[in-house]
Amino acid sequence: MKKTILAFSRVSPTLLEPYKDTYNIIVMRPEFGDMDAQFEDAIPSAHGLIGGNRRLGEAELASAKNLEIISSISVGYDNYDLSYLNGRGVMLTNTPDVLNETTADLAFALILATARRIPELDAWTKAGNWTKTIEASHFGCDVHGKTLGIIGLGKIGEAIARRGRFGFGMNILYNGNNRKPQLEKELGARFVPQEKLLSESHFVCPVVPLTDGTRNLIGRKELALMGPESILINVSRGPVVDQDALFQALEEKTIRAAGLDVYVKEPLVSSGLFKLKNVVTVPHIGSATSDTRNAMALRALENLLTGLEGRQPRDLVNTHGLGHRWTQ
Structure with missing residues (x-):
């Protein structure tokens, strides 16, 4: 059975296009209607999330029973409830160094x-x-x-x-x-x-x-x-x-x-x-260049796919909570 990837923001559909035969791909888009409603509809089936600028904790992820990994296209991860993710055994990755x-x-x-x-x-x-x-x-x-x-x-x-x-x-x-x-x-x-x-x-x-x-x-x-x-x-x-x-x-x-x-x-x-x-x-433009945002998205994609394949992602944030899964 294919795993499902939900791209919840900051992701070009073309980024995930090469993987549509391996994964079920859901890309949220404003033109499809209310973004929160799209997220709520898709989250129960999602094994992996990729995106940024969305607060995610117990309230937002309670129905995400299949969730294995969140790959954030950001360096900071204060939008995510790390304690909750550790308790659930959900990996969280970010994109350090790129920006x-x-x-x-x-x-x-x-x-x-x-x-x-x-x-x-x-x-x-x-x-x-x-x-x-x-x-x-x-x-x-x-x-x-x-x-x-x-x-x-x-x-x-x-x-x-x-x-x-x-x-x-x-x-x-x-x-x-x-x-x-x-x-x-x-x-x-x-x-x-x-x-x-x-x-x-x-x-x-x-x-x-x-x-x-x-x-x-x-x-x-x-x-x-x-x-x-x-x-x-x-x-x-x-x-x-x-x-x-x-x-x-x-x-x-x-x-x-x-x-x-x-x-x-x-x-x-x-x-x-x-x-x-x-x-x-200025409106939070620290990483807002085409070159850097593309590099961040590619790094996040690498982390996401690695995690879904059962291996430790390069940029795993919660190593203390989940690092025991892998042989270091």
């Missing part, structure tokens, strides 16, 4: 856009305000030679640090769970307490997964430590930053600016942040 460089590109785009006030001055120019030489009130700040503080020097953090160090001659401070002696040597990076990083960095960039320990990692206390010339960049997860505290800091100009790709609630249709000139907001 490191692309996300680092975006982080630096936000650094440059906030420092040089690109969106603000673009709108000002297009509105016909450039009638004479600009004044000091329109000046931005330099990026080259400044201090970049990274909280969480993992692979994305490292890619951001490399751009700062080798592209802009920046000084690198970092903080995290582990020291990185090789990167300290290569990048001249210094491991410092978080308080020191916040108070001495011109640009602060948290690059951490969302956990109970990192929720509101940057709050009122941390923002107060940053100072009026510092800029916050967030390309990790929205709840890592206390969004209300950030709004207040930006409105009162206790920090200079912020560049945000992620938010506490997504999609974000309206927000007081949108009314502020000193924040650059």
